[in-house]
Amino acid sequence: MRKKIQKMPLSETDQAVFQKTQETANSIKGVIFDMDGILIDSEPFWRMAEIDVFKSVGIQLTENMCLETMGLRVDEIINYWYRRQPWKNFVSGQLDKAIVDAVIEQILLNGEAKEGIEKSIKYFKGKGLKTALASSSSYRIIQAVIKRLGIAEKFDCIYSAEEEEYGKPHPGVYISTARKLLVDPSECLAIEDSFNGVLAAKAARMRCIAIPENFTRIDPRFIIADITLSSLSKVREKVWKQILQH
Numbered sequence: 001m002r003k004k005i006q007k008m009p010l011s012e013t014d015q016a017v018f019q020k021t022q023e024t025a026n027s028i029k030g031v032i033f034d035m036d037g038i039l040i041d042s043e044p045f046w047r048m049a050e051i052d053v054f055k056s057v058g059i060q061l062t063e064n065m066c067l068e069t070m071g072l073r074v075d076e077i078i079n080y081w082y083r084r085q086p087w088k089n090f091v092s093g094q095l096d097k098a099i100v101d102a103v104i105e106q107i108l109l110n111g112e113a114k115e116g117i118e119k120s121i122k123y124f125k126g127k128g129l130k131t132a133l134a135s136s137s138s139y140r141i142i143q144a145v146i147k148r149l150g151i152a153e154k155f156d157c158i159y160s161a162e163e164e165e166y167g168k169p170h171p172g173v174y175i176s177t178a179r180k181l182l183v184d185p186s187e188c189l190a191i192e193d194s195f196n197g198v199l200a201a202k203a204a205r206m207r208c209i210a211i212p213e214n215f216t217r218i219d220p221r222f223i224i225a226d227i228t229l230s231s232l233s234k235v236r237e238k239v240w241k242q243i244l245q246h
Contacts, residue, residue, distance in 0.1 A: 028207065028243065030183040031124045032174060033155075034071075035135035037193030038232070040145050041112050042103065043070065043213060049102035050077065053095055057087040067216065071194030073136045073167030074099055103137075104144045111148040116232030120191075121154050123235055132157040134177040134190075136167045136197075157181055169196040171204035178204070189243060191232070195221045207246050209239075 037043045047066040054061050059081055069077040078095050124131055133155045135142055142160055146152040157180045161173040171185075178185040190201035190208045195216075201208040202224055210225035211232065222228055226246040227239060 028129065028187055028189045030130040030132065030178060030181045030188040032132045032134050032177050032181075032188055032190045032201075032206070034190070034192045034194075034197050035133055035142060035145055036071075036137055037114075037213060038191055038211060039114055039117055039133070039151065040107065040149060041114055042107055042145070043193070045103045045106035045110075046070075046099075048106065049099045052102065053098045054081060056098075057095070059085050059087065070216075071136060071168050071192075071196030071200075073161050074138065076167050100138060100140060104141055107141070107144045107148055111145065113149050113151075114232060116235065117149070117151070120232040120235040123240075127240075130156045130181045130183060132159065132177050132181055134159050134161075134173050136161045136173070138162045168194075169199035169203065171200045174201055174204035174206060178206075192225070195219060198222065198225045207243055209235075209243070 033039060035042075036046065047063050050066050050069075051061045051063070061081070069080050072080065074096050077099075082090055121131060131154065133142070133146075137145075137160065139160045139162065142158060146158070152158075157177060159173065159177045159180060161167040164170070164172040164176065166172055174188070174190060175185050178188050181188070185204045185206055188204075188206045190197075190204075190206045191211065192198045192201055192208055193211050193213060193216075195212075198208050198210050198221075207226045208224075210222045210228045211230070212219065212222055212228065217228070217230075227242055229235070229239065
């Protein structure tokens with residue numbers, strides 16, 4: 001009859017060494033923030049602009065319909081609806097400019113920072129992590145946001161998916177941003193509000209915190225995110241340890 005081998009409890013020193021080893025194995029060296037819906041409450045501006053501009057070509061969008069393209073690049077939003085409800089005299093660039101102009105106008109007039117921006121960036125920088133902003137929005141919109149919020153100096157890198165062949169949910173924007181940070185994508189944490197953004201981050205082999213808008217939080221697809229929070233203000237040591245375990 002075999003004797004049952006009892007496991008000896010780890011000493012405090014051994015526990016500390018084990019924890020340090022785990023943290024090294026699961027290290028995160030960079031944090032990449034999405035912009036719309038994460039840094040600024042601009043998603044409503046996008047829906048307003050899309051509903052108004054698409055009306056000019058006879059497409060009657062609703063707010064729920066706009067959620068289908070949330071997180072996509074503006075040219076891909078236009079192509080998405082043209083494929084489903086084609087209209088005459090299709091010129092993508094005209095609608096693109098009209099939507100972007102309307103969003104920028106609202107950002108500069110009414111844009112408000114999302115709760116927890118300063119706190120979360122300070123927390124991550126306190127851990128010696130590089131920080132970046134990666135957005136599906138064009139550089140014109142990004143510049144409007146960082147001007148409105150005064151956050152240009154808080155990021156080591158600012159990058160737009162307009163430089164990519166494909167926007168989110170393709171992982172290109174995240175892979176390129178990690179490359180600019182000189183960090184492997186697997187050592188990055190992405191923070192996203194849309195399912196398309198979360199999908200892009202996970203496809204890039206990143207860990208991901210999802211912070212969906214209230215009315216999209218019930219979407220079961222957000223289960224692919226490593227953690228779901230209600231706000232950036234919830235970023236703290238407990239959340240950090242949970243992320244490292246993924």
